Amino acid sequence: MSQTLCHPPRQEEQLVVTTLVTNGFLQLGLRAVLSTAPLVSEVRHCGDWNEVEDALCAGRVDVLFLHEDDYVPDRGAPFDALRRRAKVLLLLSSPEIPEEIITGSTVPDGFLVGSELTPSAVEEALQRTVAGEVPMPTSLTRSLLHRVRDPGPHRWQRDVSLTGRENEVLLLLAEGLSNKQIARRLGISSHGVKRIVASLLLKLGAPNRTAAVVTAIQSGLIAC
Missing domain, CATH: 1.10.10.10 (Winged helix-like DNA-binding domain superfamily/Winged helix DNA-binding domain)
Structure with a gap:
């Protein structure tokens, strides 16, 4: 069942965020960080892909957080997110990007490593995503460049x-x-x-x- 959290209105808030992270530990960490993120005005936590698709169809979604275990590159939801201009941020369990994600038809707009899920890291990722950049932790960049x-x-x-x-x-x-x-x-x-x-x-x-x-x-x- 999805849960929607709204923060008190503040001038700097501007983003509506939806998440699908079934990993319990990361889910709790992400909820805690997003609940205090200055750039976020609303968060909807989804329990499965059907709820994600409902959220994308129901209204505005600026950023969609997904965990790599819940991400399928060719699934409908990532395509829907792209069509509706929602940015996809992918949470990784380690500084390694699975090959099928890099070569898939829908490449995420940014990456975060679960062990580095701090308020400052999430805030920077949101800022860079909004600016049209691709947030990626240094540890992940080094791993990716070493591999390719x-x-x-x-x-x-x-x-x-x-x-x-x-x-x-x-x-x-x-x-x-x-x-x-x-x-x-x-x-x-x-x-x-x-x-x-x-x-x-x-x-x-x-x-x-x-x-x-x-x-x-x-x-x-x-x-x-």
Whole structure:
């Protein structure tokens, strides 16, 4: 049975969140963190996929939290979330992203590791998600880059021509930097970074920054 929690109205609150986390320990931790998150105005905790789909159809959902054990890349709910512009944040049990999630037709918009589920981590993830970025803990970024840098038998080349500035931004994306951090590093505006990131996603055929970095490494655009 789903449960809806509403916080007292505050000016900075703006997000409606839905969750599906059946892991009892993580569910309690996530509930506690979201109940005090300044960016969140309403939380609906769902017990199964039917309740998630009902929530997506019933009204506004800005962010959908899912645990990897409850996530099926090709299931209807992730597609519904994308169609309704809801961002999907995936909770992982460890700093390892299952291959089927990275290669699936619906790649999550951000990631959090259960052991690092702190108020500050969730707040940063929500802020970066709203800004159109892909939140990912440093431990997860390192694990992902280590894995995809292994050439393996399926290494392939993608015919993509990047500008010098796009290459600079791509390398900083691979380091896990946010748009603001990239803007400071390169001495350009955040708007300029957003434009370059959008161009990279288009050229690489990637749905988000995580997929763009993975594609770039596997295709040889980022040196190992």
